[in-house]
Amino acid sequence: MRPTMFIVLVFLFSLSFSQADTSLPRATVCIVGSGIGGSSVAHFLRLFSTSLDDAVFDIRMFERNVVVGGRMATVDLSGEVFEAGASILHPKNLYALNYTNLLNLTIKEPSSSASSSPSLGIWDGKKFVFKTLGFKSNLPFVQKLVSYANSVLMFLRYGFSLLKMERFVQTAVGSFLKYYESHELRPIFESVEEMLKWAGLYNLTTANLGQELTDAGLSPLLAQELVTVITRINYGQSLAISGLAGAVSLAGAEGGLWSIKGGNWQMASGLINHSNVALHLHEEIESISSMGKYYELNSTKGNSYKCEVAVVATPLDEVKIRFTPLISIPKRRLQHTHATFVRGLLNPEYFGLDAVSDIPELVGTIEVPDLPFSSISVLKRHDEKDMTYKIFSRKPMDDALLDSIFSFRNETIRIDWGAYPHYNAPEVFAPFILDAQHLYYVNAFENAASTMETSAVSAENIARLIMSRYFGRPPFSSSNLGSYSGTGALRVDL
């Protein structure tokens, strides 16, 4: 670097220091919600600002619960910890992978600690219409044979449609990867529609999955069985979900899935710890009022906070935040998923079988009226007569019903999740920017698809919107800080 340039740089930096110390108002960014969305916004805001900027904005985060993580949460059964909400990550979830490295978390192979490739059965309420082999062996060679035999079984039933399904998923995953392109190549998106169109994903939200799969040439049998099993497990819904939610759901049934040892919630926890955030746990925001130059956030604790930028990082469909002035977002219903955890043993009679060992480790279901659950899976096999199961259902599982499905239960835990949007193609999207000012909505993107990674991707875009719209500068990541020297000049715009 030439000496004169160096002097100019020093001058600019000292200028900005003195500005930060004297004339500049200290902005506060308030984030409502401590899930992966809210914690990612905090992380990317810090990443996109130099260490200088730490002096320029504070981050406050509000969480109504006593713990962070939101829909990433664990449940404890007899002292053992299992994922209660979001459980699996895809090998191409690049932000989640980076968080794992940054935070020094440990990757765990799929939640099926029961076995590496669980046996699958498709239950229609009366019988298993399809079953894979569930032969247990410690010999890798035998395991390989079993998995090969299962591929043959799948192929015999569904034929080349399996390849078409694979291609459909790969195309969508490939388009999604565009969201990791560098900032030079990737615009800052002011709306969800624009963001989806840019990646070539928007069309997939305009038709339902059933239609998209028919267009892709899939056999109705594959759509109504295997695909439906997967959408019921991942979104508690049928082929009526959008093509995009369906593609994301199917990607969640591919190989190489992973999670974080000890619980995925640690991603949110670690990001918050690393982002210099003032965290207000057990404090619910009940109103957000625009006061012109700032927002006033009032909480149920009777506190009132002044924030120049406000970020809503929770679905607004079931929360009672009062906005002044009123905001307008499309009506959206959340799909409730009841997650029931049972330590005990399934009753083979319920499935018309003789032995527990004949029940597949993953019981998936198709769309049949009055089928009381969407899936039952073995989370852990303690021994032949003692297992931990997870059941997903659209309605609560009452004791009488559980007693008919299980021969005994030693522990039962029920969680009612306002889980994800009830998808409805063609999807309509809430705005990222709720009031044309500085009130942002991360979860507008959930109508495209709801996953930990899509929340992080939406959060990254929201952080860029804030950097450019409020702080008046395009965000630069720390890697290209070296070429960036305009801090002083840009700050003047504030």
Ligand SMILES: Cc1cc2nc3c(=O)[nH]c(=O)nc-3n(C[C@H](O)[C@H](O)[C@H](O)COP(=O)(O)OP(=O)(O)OC[C@H]3O[C@@H](n4cnc5c(N)ncnc54)[C@H](O)[C@@H]3O)c2cc1C
């Ligand atoms: C059963 C289930 C299984 C799932 N499986 C997967 C999976 O395998 N893989 C995957 O990637 N995704 C999965 N998902 C989806 C995933 O959980 C979500 O997409 C993601 O966690 C959403 O994160 P978020 O930060 O946007 O919202 P949330 O995690 O819901 O965070 C919002 C937070 O805001 C808080 N809050 C709400 N209102 C207020 C208020 N007024 N004041 C203060 N705080 C407030 C809430 O308490 C919550 O902690 C699953 C979801 C469920 C329910």
Ligand SMILES: *[C@@H]1O[C@H](CO)[C@@H](O)[C@H](O)[C@H]1NC(C)=O
């Ligand atoms: C990361 O985790 C490993 C094992 O948990 C530990 O040994 C190591 O010290 C940690 N490194 C850092 C930088 O925290």
Ligand SMILES: *[C@@H]1O[C@H](CO)[C@@H](O)[C@H](O)[C@H]1NC(C)=O
């Ligand atoms: C993940 O981190 C690596 C190393 O820090 C970085 O080069 C890469 O761009 C990051 N990936 C994404 C998607 O941000």
Ligand SMILES: *[C@@H]1O[C@H](CO)[C@@H](O)[C@H](O)[C@H]1NC(C)=O
């Ligand atoms: C989406 O659909 C529109 C209208 O049918 C079409 O013009 C456009 O080419 C499609 N885009 C993609 C990426 O398929």
Ligand SMILES: *[C@@H]1O[C@H](CO)[C@@H](O)[C@H](O)[C@H]1NC(C)=O
């Ligand atoms: C973040 O900090 C809290 C409080 O110090 C701690 O309990 C928690 O374990 C930390 N999270 C992670 C992922 O290290």
Ligand SMILES: *[C@@H]1O[C@H](CO)[C@@H](O)[C@H](O)[C@H]1NC(C)=O
């Ligand atoms: C928020 O709290 C302040 C201070 O108590 C109060 O003046 C204001 O009316 C409250 N706003 C709303 C919308 O309740």
Ligand SMILES: *[C@@H]1O[C@H](CO)[C@@H](O)[C@H](O)[C@H]1NC(C)=O
């Ligand atoms: C179930 O609980 C009973 C009573 O608490 C106990 O005796 C029994 O060993 C438990 N069974 C299993 C399989 O854990």
